[in-house]
Amino acid sequence: MTDTDWLIRVEDLHKRFHVRREKAPSIKRMIVRLLRPYPHEILWALRGVNLTISPGHIVGLIGSNGSGKSTLLRVIGGVYVPTTGRVSVAGHVGVLFELESGFHGELSGMDNILLSGALMGYGRKAIQEALPRVLEISGLADFVNVPVKAYSSGMKFRLGFGIAMAFDPPIVLVDEVLAAADEGFQRSAYRRLEQCRDNGAAVVIVSHEMEAVRKHCDRVVWLADGQIRSEGPTEQVLDEYLRWVNHSPQKPGARSSGHS
Ligand SMILES: Nc1ncnc2c1ncn2[C@@H]1O[C@H](COP(=O)(O)OP(=O)(O)OP(=O)(O)O)[C@@H](O)[C@H]1O
Numbered sequence: 380m381t382d383t384d385w386l387i388r389v390e391d392l393h394k395r396f397h398v399r400r401e402k403a404p405s406i407k408r409m410i411v412r413l414l415r416p417y418p419h420e421i422l423w424a425l426r427g428v429n430l431t432i433s434p435g436h437i438v439g440l441i442g443s444n445g446s447g448k449s450t451l452l453r454v455i456g457g458v459y460v461p462t463t464g465r466v467s468v469a470g471h472v473g474v475l476f477e478l479e480s481g482f483h484g485e486l487s488g489m490d491n492i493l494l495s496g497a498l499m500g501y502g503r504k505a506i507q508e509a510l511p512r513v514l515e516i517s518g519l520a521d522f523v524n525v526p527v528k529a530y531s532s533g534m535k536f537r538l539g540f541g542i543a544m545a546f547d548p549p550i551v552l553v554d555e556v557l558a559a560a561d562e563g564f565q566r567s568a569y570r571r572l573e574q575c576r577d578n579g580a581a582v583v584i585v586s587h588e589m590e591a592v593r594k595h596c597d598r599v600v601w602l603a604d605g606q607i608r609s610e611g612p613t614e615q616v617l618d619e620y621l622r623w624v625n626h627s628p629q630k631p632g633a634r635s636s637g638h639s
Pocket residue numbers: 396397398422423424442443444445446447448449450451631632633634
């Protein structure tokens with residue numbers, strides 16, 4: 380599929396966010412705040428992540444809430460820029476991050492397909508060729524002229540999945556949304572992801588559903604507090620993760636480190 384022996388390479392990636400921790404509002408506070416805004420708190424969502432993903436793998440990205448999974452996927456997908464470090468991808472990336480994002484509710488499914496294709500950088504010819512495939516994969520032919528705001532969650536997932544897969548991207552990133560699909564479509568979605576893998580793609584799936592990860596992923600990366608805690612064959616990393624889950628207090632969020 381490509382000339383490289385990797386499709387995704389992440390080198391010493393750090394991602395920092397600035398968050399403002401609001402205190403409960405009061406008139407006095409609001410006036411004081413106008414004069415002197417609260418300082419930003421620095422929050423490190425990713426702290427020195429190194430990861431190489433080769434062709435022909437489905438990788439499960441697991442970890443507790445706030446551990447940095449979506450942030451990592453978004454940096455790989457080009458939505459966020461790294462604060463420091465480097466992310467390289469060898470080819471087009473098909474992404475499926477959130478059901479609501481990326482679609483214009485007032486536009487029909489068809490217009491959203493055309494728009495998404497253009498935003499992903501594909502030309503008119505490639506989009507025209509992909510169109511029947513989006514409809515075939517999503518099973519939404521009967522709804523393609525309906526505004527997307529009238530779609531159910533599962534239908535939005537189908538549309539997003541159809542668009543992400545129709546262009547045969549060598550890299551596919553999926554953040555949790557699979558759970559929105561009904562049982563039948565989930566099965567066919569996983570089958571397609573497996574076909575992609577067999578054709579040499581790299582697929583990364585973020586999931587809290589450990590059984591799905593066990594069944595479909597051949598490698599697992601466990602993120603904890605913005606760092607890779609463990610990485611390796613599925614059974615081994617799931618065992619470590621589930622042992623940790625059973626013995627640790629469960630608190631969400633990344634580590635904050637002072638103010639800016
Ligand atoms: N846009 C943002 N602005 C500020 N902080 C953010 C932003 N996005 C994520 N964070 C913070 O970064 C940390 C990692 O968030 P992230 O969404 O990557 O976690 P996650 O592992 O995907 O969690 P979940 O399982 O709940 O989806 C969290 O502490 C979160 O509060």
